Amino acid sequence: MKRLNAPHHWMLHKMGGIYAPRPSEGPHKIAECLPLTLIVRNRLHLARDMREAGMVIRQKNIAVDGKPRMDEGYPAGFMDVLTVAKTNKNYRIMYDTKGRFQLLPIKAEEAQYKLLKIKAITTGEKGIFYGHTHDGRNIRFLDVSIQTSDTIKFNLKTGEVSEVAKFETNALAQVTAGKNCGRIGKIAAVTKYDGSHTMVQLVDSEGQKFITRQDNVFVLGKEKSLVSIPSANGVRANITKNRELRLKSLEKQHKQE
Numbered sequence: 001m002k003r004l005n006a007p008h009h010w011m012l013h014k015m016g017g018i019y020a021p022r023p024s025e026g027p028h029k030i031a032e033c034l035p036l037t038l039i040v041r042n043r044l045h046l047a048r049d050m051r052e053a054g055m056v057i058r059q060k061n062i063a064v065d066g067k068p069r070m071d072e073g074y075p076a077g078f079m080d081v082l083t084v085a086k087t088n089k090n091y092r093i094m095y096d097t098k099g100r101f102q103l104l105p106i107k108a109e110e111a112q113y114k115l116l117k118i119k120a121i122t123t124g125e126k127g128i129f130y131g132h133t134h135d136g137r138n139i140r141f142l143d144v145s146i147q148t149s150d151t152i153k154f155n156l157k158t159g160e161v162s163e164v165a166k167f168e169t170n171a172l173a174q175v176t177a178g179k180n181c182g183r184i185g186k187i188a189a190v191t192k193y194d195g196s197h198t199m200v201q202l203v204d205s206e207g208q209k210f211i212t213r214q215d216n217v218f219v220l221g222k223e224k225s226l227v228s229i230p231s232a233n234g235v236r237a238n239i240t241k242n243r244e245l246r247l248k249s250l251e252k253q254h255k256q257e
Helices: 036-043 050-058 239-256
Strands: 033-035 062-064 075-077 081-084 089-095 101-106 113-123 129-133 138-140 151-155 161-165 172-175 184-191 199-203 209-213 217-221
Touching: 033 036, 036 050, 036 062, 036 101, 113 217, 129 151, 151 217, 161 217, 172 199, 184 217
Parallel strands: none
Antiparallel strands: 033 075, 062 081, 081 089, 089 101, 113 129, 113 151, 129 138, 151 161, 172 184, 172 217, 184 199, 199 209
16 A cells, blocks of 8 residues: 555654555454554554564554454554553554544553444344444344444453443434544434435534534443543644644743753
8 A cells, every 4th residue: 555545544654655554354444444563663652663563463462352463454443442462551542633543541441341333233033133333243132222323332351232322312422434533522413314314413512513424423422431532522622722732832842952
């Protein structure tokens, strides 16, 4: 894959080379994933180059959702839990307010589960319901009350569903695609259009309203999020706030010098 064609949320410098690692086939799409080699080298800083990153991965030091992965191009995506074996540190892949992947440090207790969005529901043999999730899982014996766009709390060790967050008004949700990707807010209204997409209006903690498609909405919980969220709480800063934050960071750099 050419580096210039890589997704922007990989945050690769265009002068860093000609090519970028191509993700392998897996649970997430190319535009919605981050290869393990880039995570080890660019995000966790456990390697200086791709060769060292490959050695770290092949030695089973990186586990995704509790399973060691030896594929250097394994596609890790939204809500996946990363565990570094030798440091015993856990991370959850989330979106920041600018739609870029962020490794959020989490505790060992929280690393035992993840949230899954139900993309589709089918009926198999003997009337058994199957739930197809956003990360490619097929969950059998799904409860009848669970519908598409709902979110389930999935235990990675036992494979059980412990809690369900319904897609409904006043539910806390995050946008996972589009120009509002990464923003978090409560669902205010759902509008259905004949022959078009169903649009969802959300309101963040500061009262800012934004609209996106229903397919881009990932429910995090009823009133509070079932998992830890970034420190910004999904509130996107405007131009003036971004300027103030940059000035503060520059002042800290000058004081350190």
